[in-house]
Amino acid sequence: MAKQVKAKKEKSIEETLWESANKLRGTVESSEYKHVVLGLIFLKFASDKFVERRNELIKEGQEKYLEMKEFYNMSNIFFLPEDSRWSFIIENSKQNDIALKIDTALHTIEKNNPSLKGALPDNYFSRLNMDVSKLAALLDTINNIDTLKDKQQDIVGRVYEYFLSKFALAEGKGKGEFYTPKSIVNLIAEMIEPYKGIIYDPACGSGGMFVQSIKFIENHHGNKKEISIYGQEYTATTYKLAKMNLAIRGISANLGDVPADTFGRDQHPDLKADFIMANPPFNQKDWRASDELKDDPRWIGYDVPPISNANYAWILNMVSKLSENGVAGFILANGALSGGGEEYKIRRKLIENDLVESIVILPQNMFYTTGISVTLWILNKNKKARTVQMPDEARNYRDRKNEILFMDLRQQGIPFEKKFIQFSSSDIENISKTYHTWQTNLEIYQDVPEFCYNAKIDDVIAKDFSLVPSKYITFVNRDENIDFDEKMTTLQSEFLDLLKAETQSKNDLLTVFKELGYAIEL
Secondary structure, eight states, X not given: OOOOOOOOOOOOHHHHHHHHHXXXXXXXXXXXXXXXXXXXXXXXXXXXXXXXXXXXXXHTTOGGGTTOTHHHHTTTOOOOOGXXXXXXXXXXXXXXXXXXXXXXXXXXXXXXXXXXTTTSOSSHHHHHTOOHHHHHXXXXXXXXXXXXXXXXXXXHHHHHHHHHHHHHHHHOTTOOTTOOOHHXXXXXXXXXXXXXXXXXXXXXXXXXXXXXXXXXXXXXTOOGGGEEEEEOOSSHHHHHHXXXXXXXXXXXXXXXXXXXXXXXXXXXXXXXXXXXXXXXXXXXXXXXXXXXXXXXXXXXXXXXXXXTOOHHHHHHHHHHXXXXXXXXXXXXXXXXXXXXXXXXXXXXXXXXXXXXXXXXXXXXXXXXSOOSOEEEEEEESOOSOEEEEOSSOEEEEOOOTTEEEEEEOTTOOEEETTTEEEOOHHHHHHHHHHHHHHHHOTTTOOOBTTTEEEEEHHHHHHTTTOOOGGGTSOOOOGGGGOOHHHHHHHHHHHHHHHHHHHHHHHHHHHHHXXXXXXXXXX
16 A cells, blocks of 8 residues: 655745745844845735735726825825835846845835835845845745735734744844733733723834734724824834834834934823833843933832832833823833832832732743743723723723732743743633723632732731732642652652662663673673
């Protein structure tokens, strides 16, 4: 009987592109892959959308408007002059000046579409001095992707998401700050529910928080036109990634005129946000000079955050941006839960002002850049009883004055990329459901050992304003339930089996040597 040939698994678009990017090795530093590939993906997607709209105009008998950008912009499509179209790039892909042609295409697209100002790489491909054959091979791979094939699938968004995570993983510790793991972003969105109003991220990286906010709205049948997005990013290349990441999804955002330091050059000083989602740098050192920003209005009512660590500077920046009903969900290193000095004074004031709604410890190994366990903070400017109209329901919140929900998620999550952890969709549903039940109905909500605890202000005062969840959540001492004799009998049996197996292995080995004529005498 003929041997059956196993069907070869078809590679995903993402895998194919990743392999193509790896072929740039030796020509381009791995840290540059993302800018090369994602810039080209943007160009291909923008061109596919342009051609689709162009064909619509032809079908409608509107040929005379084919070169008028207004007829593209009105449909949220970027207008592309002839030398910026993907077909032109592919026709010239084997030419020695292809890098220059790509740079020219990107520059022209940005010049013709004001919403892309500052978003696209500037004279980037020419400066890289890439091997023409490798660049041409990458262009051929991207050319085979039909970015519009499945209207229900965000193909380009998928590629961006995959690549940003892979780049974060590949760049290793201390790099990849531009990416927050998707399942963490999903959890924040499901907990704070950014459905309507202004969303702000003071350290927006590549824009993942904004993308997930829009997905949350779409999943819950809301209207993304009712959302305004504001953000800021310090690193120039990441700022461009964010603008491209949002542009390909048709998400308009104000990320400031230029990339800039949120502390030294706040580009949204008067902003009042309804929702804040953020993953600022952990334990950032020397974030200001000794006398700089001491009188900054963002610290009014609190102590000045210490120079040695920016964690509380990030917190106070976000507090200052919250509207009267604003909610913030952000990630910080665990040290912020119990630090002394100025941090203690600020934390105590936050608790006394009843801003802290929930503190959630996340599992270890969720981030590509650090293995430590980190914390999700949720701050809320209005914990009073009220009714809020959500996209798909009216939510009746109870009065949570002087209460804080502590959650410990270190036993949650599933394996991911061999050595990492991520939340499954059921994890996220269970966690967010517990949180919203606590917010709305204390008769249904229950404290669960090793998972959650509803702390009163007296509990927190008794713990000297520490926000470490393990000081509040009940943990089960499993040793108390162990039958010592039974346990020792089991261990005795297991150890005996191991000794027997060891003896048998030794005898087998001695027999082999004896048969070879090299007997071993013990």
